[in-house]
Amino acid sequence: MSLDKLKQTINELIKGNIPIQTVWVTVSEVDWEERTMTAVGIDDEVEFFDVLLGLGSVDLKPKIGSDCLIGIIENQSTSSFILTANELEEIDVVVEECQLNINKGFLLKKENETLAKLMSDLLKEIQKMKFTTNTGSTILLVNKPQFLEIENRFKDFLKTD
Template identity: 50%
Template sequence: MSIDKKLQEGLKMLGNRGVSTFPAQVVSVDKTEGTCVVNDGNLEFTDVALSATVEDNGKRFFLFPKVDSYVLVSPINESITRLYVEFFSEIEDFDLQIENTRLQIDNDGFLLKKQNETLAKLMSDLLKEIQNMKFTTNTGSTISLVNKPQFLAIENRFKDFLKTD
């Protein structure tokens, strides 16, 4: 069977779905569970997943819609009781976690975290060390940086924490 014929048959099957994608308004969002409540104008649907795939092994990706914004909701395996948000009109929060690494963005800024280390903490530590710089001098000129090991330790943390390309 040609690829064109397979594509035509696949599109025909989509048209025969028992439950179609539908627009709805976001009533509430549960960021802990990764779900929301939506209303299509007639019915309210609870526990609508904000990601079609959430794995138990620490991997997850969520786009959190703004309350009162509009979304497109689709069924999982054509079940009206298992729904997920497929499209968002407005995003309030972005949360991506892959094992021990997390990137989260919202109106307050962004969080970049690997295990127990955050970019904010690294920057804070670096600035503290810069502010506490001390120099050993001999007749007024600098001959060595006393806290060079601390700068090197922070540099290694950055190398371990951030990708270079």
């Protein structure tokens, strides 16, 4: 099923025109590039292929071996998508030109700018600051080591891509 057809079907689901079934499954394989997974039903061991990891704006990457709840449209296993998972490796949210990605750190991006790059640039400029006093300009930022420590903390916390 194409993404456009699936979105149209989801809209019909919301209106209550199409029945949806939910099934608990265990993840056996994840293809993050294609945004699909393969899973096996917990109760009946039925295998589900090409389960969508999202509908284009919020994608969930479940951990292999984790339990997930999937939705099946019109009782057709070829029209299934993830609803939730008990263990995730990554979450990717895209809203127009903005992106939030969580995976061993945080990526907050708007168009070509990231929060990590902005913070790094700000801290570098703070470390270059000089002030004119009544005896001339300052030549040394006394608390530069603290700014370097803060910069490293941001690098550990935020991702650049």
